[in-house]
Amino acid sequence: MAGGSGAAAAAAGEASENPNVSELPFAEGGESDPSPPRVTFAQYLASPVVTLMIGSRKSETILTAHQGLLVQSPYFSEACAEFADDGSPRQIELPAEDIEAMGCFLEFLYTGDYFPRKAPGQRTLEKDPSIPDVDMTGEQLLKHAKVYTLAENFGLTHLKNLASSKIHCVNSTAKGEIAYARYVYRYTARDDTSIRVPVANFWATRSHTLRSEAEEEFRSLCLEFLQFGYDVLTRVLDEKLKRERNEKMHPGVPGSARKRPRHSSTTA
Template sequence: MADSFAEETPVEETVAPGTDIEMVEGDETAADANGAAPDLPFAEDAPEDAPAAPRTTFIQYLTSPVVTLLVGSGDNETILTAHQSLLTQSPFFAEACAEFANDGSPRQIELSNEDVDAVGCFLEFLYTGEYFPRKVPGQRALESDPAVPKVDDTGDQLLKHARVYTLAEKFGLDKLKNLASSKIHCVSSTAKGEIAYARYVYEFTTPEDTTIRAPIANFWATRSHTLRREAEDEFRSLCLEFPQFGYDVLTRVLDEKLKREKTEKMHPATGSARKRPRHSNV
């Protein structure tokens, strides 16, 4: 069953346990509406009346120094490498690379608290302008991945893109943030998967980040009356753990109620008003 993040009047419906929920993006401006891969971060468009800037070839990026990235810590530490000229498209890495000395000493950056898969997606985006699974052109869907189930019952698929989103925020790459956000809305999941995703977002994003938080609150405001039966304990725990989540959902429920009341006052239904019972004197 396809549900929408768009703000609309809740409609009573029955959702059987285990039914998949297809997340729908509320703001298509965050990504290419045609599903096309965004430009590479280093491909900047110049104004039409401005002289064209000299084009930097891809070979020039590949001939820049190689930087070693230490992702994770302890037994989970993974070593990745990337070309410095591509990394410095990110303000975070531009600042880090500015500290390197040109004396042949190792160029190394520690990312001990980052998820290796998210960093891998970030590097894939730097080199190709996309990351797997890619968006299907012209559709609100992702290319098939035989390694993952079609319905995300655990939230792992949602969390993959959510981690890329928060990493892109930290590294200062808006194009990657928008791409990750658009992919979140292409994942079909269950209530338990949605709760795992919501918990991550409310833990690792700021209240001001309405791009990713608002669709979650809208989603649960319009669907929680049916979906919470599928994961009521997890829903209660989430509300207690993150009061802001419960408040955001409640605010939208009340806003919808006010909208309905205003609509009913402006366009009262004829013949639907109930009269007070008349008491007979007999």
């Protein structure tokens, strides 16, 4: 797995990009704000080990993590507060969580990031032979989407923002985008505009070209999630009204098309 820097270095690297970097375990406090003494990495590793039981009993996977890092999450802080100090096993059952997303979550706690990392100064992810250049099925998009929803459930805003930013670095196909949109509209809240709005905008501006690559899948998605169809239609109509107003105010001047960081490949 890529990314060999320690958590302290990762936190320092993120400081300039995210004002919430203080949520990371090894971030330093600001000069003007009093902060508690810095907890060393050794102190985190000296905290009790918690057993995490991921998935159902038929396909259960057991992971472990240090409690000192887990409690950075409000969800785990509350769960760990229930443990007795009598030497009994510290276990937390997570039957509904995805094992890969949990792996990314734990990697983030220990290092401040998760694989694949964003290339410095670019809107791309680090290259790896195991990752295709084009996400044909939506697997890459779904990976980051699952980390996003997991971070939402566990109350880690910085991880949620990080996952969202990586979604926009994936080069995908129409079918991959549909798989991603289906997940977003199934597992995110209706008022979660940070992830739903880009999905609706993407299809509103590109459905006329992408629909031909996956006509049946697009139709099925619209019928399955009526809110998706409504959101896309609303943005199409809004854009139409915007163009009409611009044409009336500035006759003969072409309007500027909205662009989205992430793009879809025309490869079927």
